[in-house]
Amino acid sequence: MATASTRAARVDRRAQILRAAKQAFSQKGFHSASVSDIIERAGIARGTFYLYFESKRDVFDKLLEELLAELRACIRPIDLAPGSPQPVEQLKGNIMRVQELVLREPELFQLLLHQARGLDAQSAALVHAFYQRVLDLIERSLEHGMRIGLIRPCNPAIISSCILGTVKEVAGWLIAQGQPPPDREALVDEILNFGLRGLLAR
Amino acid sequence: MATASTRAARVDRRAQILRAAKQAFSQKGFHSASVSDIIERAGIARGTFYLYFESKRDVFDKLLEELLAELRACIRPIDLAPGSPQPVEQLKGNIMRVQELVLREPELFQLLLHQARGLDAQSAALVHAFYQRVLDLIERSLEHGMRIGLIRPCNPAIISSCILGTVKEVAGWLIAQGQPPPDREALVDEILNFGLRGLLAR
Amino acid sequence: MATASTRAARVDRRAQILRAAKQAFSQKGFHSASVSDIIERAGIARGTFYLYFESKRDVFDKLLEELLAELRACIRPIDLAPGSPQPVEQLKGNIMRVQELVLREPELFQLLLHQARGLDAQSAALVHAFYQRVLDLIERSLEHGMRIGLIRPCNPAIISSCILGTVKEVAGWLIAQGQPPPDREALVDEILNFGLRGLLAR
Amino acid sequence: MATASTRAARVDRRAQILRAAKQAFSQKGFHSASVSDIIERAGIARGTFYLYFESKRDVFDKLLEELLAELRACIRPIDLAPGSPQPVEQLKGNIMRVQELVLREPELFQLLLHQARGLDAQSAALVHAFYQRVLDLIERSLEHGMRIGLIRPCNPAIISSCILGTVKEVAGWLIAQGQPPPDREALVDEILNFGLRGLLAR
DNA sequence: CATGAATGAGGATTCATTCAT
DNA sequence: TATGAATGAATCCTCATTCAT
Numbered sequence: 001m002a003t004a005s006t007r008a009a010r011v012d013r014r015a016q017i018l019r020a021a022k023q024a025f026s027q028k029g030f031h032s033a034s035v036s037d038i039i040e041r042a043g044i045a046r047g048t049f050y051l052y053f054e055s056k057r058d059v060f061d062k063l064l065e066e067l068l069a070e071l072r073a074c075i076r077p078i079d080l081a082p083g084s085p086q087p088v089e090q091l092k093g094n095i096m097r098v099q100e101l102v103l104r105e106p107e108l109f110q111l112l113l114h115q116a117r118g119l120d121a122q123s124a125a126l127v128h129a130f131y132q133r134v135l136d137l138i139e140r141s142l143e144h145g146m147r148i149g150l151i152r153p154c155n156p157a158i159i160s161s162c163i164l165g166t167v168k169e170v171a172g173w174l175i176a177q178g179q180p181p182p183d184r185e186a187l188v189d190e191i192l193n194f195g196l197r198g199l200l201a202r
Numbered sequence: 203m204a205t206a207s208t209r210a211a212r213v214d215r216r217a218q219i220l221r222a223a224k225q226a227f228s229q230k231g232f233h234s235a236s237v238s239d240i241i242e243r244a245g246i247a248r249g250t251f252y253l254y255f256e257s258k259r260d261v262f263d264k265l266l267e268e269l270l271a272e273l274r275a276c277i278r279p280i281d282l283a284p285g286s287p288q289p290v291e292q293l294k295g296n297i298m299r300v301q302e303l304v305l306r307e308p309e310l311f312q313l314l315l316h317q318a319r320g321l322d323a324q325s326a327a328l329v330h331a332f333y334q335r336v337l338d339l340i341e342r343s344l345e346h347g348m349r350i351g352l353i354r355p356c357n358p359a360i361i362s363s364c365i366l367g368t369v370k371e372v373a374g375w376l377i378a379q380g381q382p383p384p385d386r387e388a389l390v391d392e393i394l395n396f397g398l399r400g401l402l403a404r
Numbered sequence: 405m406a407t408a409s410t411r412a413a414r415v416d417r418r419a420q421i422l423r424a425a426k427q428a429f430s431q432k433g434f435h436s437a438s439v440s441d442i443i444e445r446a447g448i449a450r451g452t453f454y455l456y457f458e459s460k461r462d463v464f465d466k467l468l469e470e471l472l473a474e475l476r477a478c479i480r481p482i483d484l485a486p487g488s489p490q491p492v493e494q495l496k497g498n499i500m501r502v503q504e505l506v507l508r509e510p511e512l513f514q515l516l517l518h519q520a521r522g523l524d525a526q527s528a529a530l531v532h533a534f535y536q537r538v539l540d541l542i543e544r545s546l547e548h549g550m551r552i553g554l555i556r557p558c559n560p561a562i563i564s565s566c567i568l569g570t571v572k573e574v575a576g577w578l579i580a581q582g583q584p585p586p587d588r589e590a591l592v593d594e595i596l597n598f599g600l601r602g603l604l605a606r
Numbered sequence: 607m608a609t610a611s612t613r614a615a616r617v618d619r620r621a622q623i624l625r626a627a628k629q630a631f632s633q634k635g636f637h638s639a640s641v642s643d644i645i646e647r648a649g650i651a652r653g654t655f656y657l658y659f660e661s662k663r664d665v666f667d668k669l670l671e672e673l674l675a676e677l678r679a680c681i682r683p684i685d686l687a688p689g690s691p692q693p694v695e696q697l698k699g700n701i702m703r704v705q706e707l708v709l710r711e712p713e714l715f716q717l718l719l720h721q722a723r724g725l726d727a728q729s730a731a732l733v734h735a736f737y738q739r740v741l742d743l744i745e746r747s748l749e750h751g752m753r754i755g756l757i758r759p760c761n762p763a764i765i766s767s768c769i770l771g772t773v774k775e776v777a778g779w780l781i782a783q784g785q786p787p788p789d790r791e792a793l794v795d796e797i798l799n800f801g802l803r804g805l806l807a808r
Numbered sequence: 809c810a811t812g813a814a815t816g817a818g819g820a821t822t823c824a825t826t827c828a829t
Numbered sequence: 830t831a832t833g834a835a836t837g838a839a840t841c842c843t844c845a846t847t848c849a850t
Contacts, residue, residue, distance in 0.1 A: 453825095
């Protein structure tokens with residue numbers, strides 16, 4: 001069936017271009033990476049690029065949206081229904097999943113952390129909206145935690161910022177390391193302990 | 203004294219251009235802001251710009267370096283000598299000073315947080331080096347704190363990342379608010395409490 | 405007969421593409437109309453287009469040549485042999501036939517009047533040659549008319565231009581109307597009267 | 607005065623570019639003439655072109671508008687007030703002035719006659735509006751002439767088209783000659799006689 | 809010092825045409 | 830024959846930087 005194989009080929013090409021663009025953007029940044037950089041990496045002709053994407057910006061957006069979608073899938077609201085895992089375990093799961101994604105897609109995270117906000121109003125808004133959703137999620141979890149006495153009284157708006165900042169910075173650190181940490185679980189525990197127990201000795 | 207007044211004029215012009223560039227860059231981003239944007243804002247001729255700065259990039263670097271220098275001045279190592287203020291007070295002082303700077307120079311922080319890392323290898327390195335110094339400082343403080351039993355045992359490399367992330371994200375949040383918070387001290391206490399005591403209720 | 409039906413199919417395809425191109429060119433102009441426009445209208449694949457025509461330019465030329473051929477057929481030299489219709493009637497016949505063609509193929513005339521001359525040297529030459537033939541025909545008729553005393557003495561080169569201009573402009577006007585005139589005969593009479601008797605009251 | 611000489615230089619540059627564009631467009635047509643063609647002819651850098659015109663299209667429009675403005679100035683309504691020159695003389699004046707312009711600016715007329723209508727909706731509209739104004743002027747003159755018994759009864763809408771077509775075609779013919787006619791007055795008389803008295807011998 | 813006209817390298821995008829299937 | 834994915838030359842336009850005045 002010509003259609004099936006053709007469709008498969010189309011998907012492959014697209015993926016190939018996305019891969020090349022991911023590399024180019026994360027190495028040179030959106031502006032310095034030219035369409036030539038992308039097509040050379042992908043080994044395709046100039047026109048082919050525009051067969052699959054509307055513009056250089058379009059590829060970038062697609063990469064970003066792809067990552068944000070995967071990120072969303074990593075982050076699950078804490079479920080306090082009886083029979084669910086311990087809240088701390090669920091928290092740990094969220095962070096573990098995000099870090100797995102970070103390690104699987106370091107280039108995309110590079111883009112998210114260092115490029116997307118600086119591009120223009122549109123992508124800034126896209127990213128902002130995403131973080132806002134995450135902040136909301138954290139805030140609501142904190143409020144719920146406070147209500148049931150699990151979390152000490154605090155200002156959820158500020159604290160959710162602290163938590164997001166922590167996760168983002170550790171993500172950046174992980175990428176900078178260039179290699180996965182020897183013990184991911186210990187890493188996540190360290191972060192969790194920081195957030196839950198703080199640093200003071202008792 | 204012709205020289206003196208001339209020199210003073212030179213300094214003024216320079217400052218005027220830096221001001222204009224600060225606005226232009228923070229509103230449009232480094233790439234979208236053109237030299238035209240800057241000179242129009244500054245009310246000077248195109249050629250004059252290049253009498254004071256080598257390139258568009260140069261102004262950006264100068265702005266960044268200026269901010270980094272001011273930031274450095276805000277952050278003082280914890281002094282545990284007898285007679286010094288309480289370590290927690292010194293910590294608080296650091297954060298307070300950083301936040302004052304954030305509120306005084308929101309545009310520059312915008313650049314630092316959202317533009318500088320994405321520009322190119324050079325500025326990425328500059329910013330990275332700065333953050334690395336801050337991380338080192340925190341790490342050494344943590345190690346010292348652990349040695350004297352003030353801080354519980356932890357992995358200083360990871361935790362310093364967490365702390366830096368927290369401060370950065372709250373800085374971004376402050377800028378996004380668009381206005382200074384009603385009670386800065388409470389804000390800083392909230393952050394400190396998060397870092398020191400964590401979130402769990404006892 | 406496979407060959408016959410195949411040949412018939414070929415002819416149909418060709419005509420179908422010509423039709424689509426005619427629409428596309430007259431709506432958007434030669435340059436703005438893309439091969440995509442044509443094949444979409446024709447409902448064929450990109451490659452198929454090039455099975456029937458050598459290039460985008462080729463279709464245009466074929467359309468133009470088709471029109472010029474039909475136009476040529478409309479214009480018949482005035483026959484002064486005894487037994488022929490009145491010269492004025494023959495003149496009228498020429499103009500009537502041209503106008504019928506204009507009304508039948510307004511799109512092609514659009515191309516002839518507004519596109520063909522502006523394309524490049526080649527089509528300019530093609531069109532120029534056609535008009536030159538028409539001018540020659542008119543000139544010879546005028547000269548003959550003068551010889552037999554039907555036409556007053558005049559400069560045939562200039563007057564033939566005037567006549568051609570009249571016919572062209574009225575053709576353009578007809579197309580712009582968007583609909584056939586209520587009384588074609590009156591229209592042609594008006595033109596003929598203009599050319600034969602002029603505008604002055606006696 | 608720097609300003610004065612600067613302004614003069616600006617005007618010169620602009621004129622220089624307009625000249626180069628006029629040549630390029632009339633030789634190759636709007637589409638085939640590239641900005642490179644224009645700047646090479648003008649002996650300027652690419653960027654300089656865009657210092658004086660917004661786009662390639664912009665220069666074309668400016669050329670066209672310039673010509674239309676000059677054309678408008680050539681065409682003056684017939685003034686029937688007592689003491690004015692004879693109507694026929696005024697008519698003759700109009701045609702003479704138009705032809706002088708044609709001979710002075712053959713390239714611009716080339717653009718008007720063969721390029722402008724085929725470019726796009728915008729310039730088509732510009733040109734159409736101009737011709738419409740001319741047609742209106744002729745129509746009103748005809749109606750007036752009929753009222754005062756100078757012109758025989760006719761359909762002004764059609765006849766004004768005939769007249770416009772005559773003038774346009776003769777203009778095109780003049781340009782094609784490549785050189786001014788030996789006796790311009792005789793040429794104009796020929797045209798006028800055609801329009802006023804027609805071709806029939808008495 | 810100041811000016812701003814001129815420069816030209818660089819980059820994104822289009823689209824007629826080809827060719828393997 | 831028919832298809833449509835791939836090609837890459839061609840083109841317009843931007844903008845950081847220079848330099849003669």
